[in-house]
Amino acid sequence: MTAAASGDAHRPARAAGTPRYAPPVDLAELIADPDTRIVVCCGSGGVGKTTTSAALALAAAEAGRRVVVLTIDPARRLAQSLGLGELDNEPRRVDVPGVDGELHAMMLDMKRTFDDIVVAHSTPERAEVILANPFYQTLSSSFAGTQEYMAMEKLGQLRAADTWDLIVVDTPPSRSALDFLDAPNRMSRFLDGTMIRLLTAPARAGGRAGFKFASAGLLFFSRIISKVLGGQLLRDISAFVSALDTMFGGFRERATATYELLRRPGTWFVVVATPEPDALREASYFVDRLSAEGMPLAGLVLNRTHPPASTRLSATRAEVAAESVDDGDGAPAALVAGALRVHAERMTLAMREQRLADRFTSAHPEVGIRAVPAAAGDVHDLEGLRVMAEALTGPDDDTPTGVPRTRVLPARRG
Known part of the structure; x- marks a missing residue:
């Protein structure tokens, strides 16, 4: 296993000198390692995170592990490729003949996950009030950042259940790949925000004097904000926040716990990108963020490359x-x-893709790369996933042209 995928070091150390070529990524050993419990596939939208997640999960099941893959992709491509009619918020077993392990799959239902949290962490009476609140219904289904936060919540639930050997997460198709990491902090900032504190002041204040003080603050605040939101929406928000007040501590604690879970040994991030400037720029931002947060990076999957059938003829x-x-x-x-x-x-296309990959390696010489050729068509069944799984986990130099899987074209001599 490479330094980037070693269980002995949480993240690879930078080499003394800048390496000339990207190091390999041994994803086969990583997913077969019993110490690996969570693999998070991340990157910008449209780079193949869902297919990569499913292929890695399938390879792990074939290696004898009990795996669940959690997708946040609403396009339902994962269900189709796994031979399932549909996926929902509960893991479903996938029939994969001849494997030693088990493969389960699920698709995040953002609102149902939020509903389950409300029911689990409040009284039946309070839960009924919250679930019926119009502002909650908007927040739980379309509020910016809710999908990313609920993905973190579901990951925490799956890990706490300790039912699976390995959890593979396909992160949300956000505009920025950083949204998934930012979700817990954004939720905490929301709960600690001025608006929330004003709205929850009556519920938190003790005694008549405290209530009068809170009411005075709310009166001034509501005159301003109701002009923007409307009186009824403001009343809905105030009622929702007051009903949810006792749960705020739980939200914050779980957000912090799940964020810390991503930094512990046993969790690995796999950044997925295509050989395009925007996708690799986003991947570079994500690598920098993971490094700054001290989170473990396995490497970069350079997806949908176009290696030629022969490299002997320029x-x-x-x-x-x-x-x-x-x-x-x-x-x-x-x-x-x-x-x-x-x-x-x-x-010519392969040369362009290799130049882009080399530019990424120059900026991040310690990050291993696994180049995955583009499929002839969309991956829509288990056989297609197996082909991609082989590209992700096969021996580094076992390719039709003999070019290592770290590259699209052979390295130049001299």
Whole structure:
């Protein structure tokens, strides 16, 4: 196993000198290691986090582990690829013939998770009031940041149950990959905000004098805010916050506990990106954030790369050869020339992707890379997931061209 995926060190140390090439990532050993309990796949939207998460979970089940994969992706691609009609907020077992372990899958239901928290941490009477509150119904289904926070809540619940050997998390398709990490702190800031403190002042104040003081503050506050929100919405918010007041400490404690869980040994982050500037820029931000927070990074999955069928013929030589063949007559010559030009285009694309990967490695020389070729089409079944799982976990140098899986093209000599 590489330094980045070693159980002995929580995160890899920077080498004494800048390495010339990215180190490999041994995801096979990482997911088979019994000390690995949580793998979080993260990155910007549209880079293949859901498929990567499912493929790693399948590989872990084939390695004999009892795995659950939690997706936050509402597009239901995970259910389709696993052969399930649908997924919901409870783990469902996936029928995978011939594996030594077990594979379970679930899709976060943001509102149901919030409802379960309310019911579990309040009295039946108070829970009924909260669940019926119009502001709560909006907050639990569409409030900015709620999805990320509920993903953290569900992760904490799954880990506390201690039912699975490994939990694989597909993080929400947010605008920023950092939203998942920021969710607990944002929730704490929301609970400690001026608006919340004003709205909960009557419930928290003790005695008649305290209530009068709180009421005076609320009167001034409500005159201003009701012009913006409207009187009825303000009353709904005030009633919701007052009913939820006794649960605030629990929200904060669980947010802190889950955040700390992500920093403990046994948790690994896998950053997923495509060989595109925006995706790699987002991946770079995330790597920096993980480093700043002291969180364990396994490495970068460079997804949907386009390695050529052969690396022996450069794009320039292929173009020259195509022009030479064009001088010939008949369909065979045209076919050969066309194949040469396709190869030239593929080599040009691969060179661009390798330059982008090299730029990332220059900025983060300690971060291992696993390059995964693009599939011919969408992954929609278990067989497609197995192909991707092999690309993620296969031996580093076992590729059709012999190019290590850390790269799209061979390293230059000299």
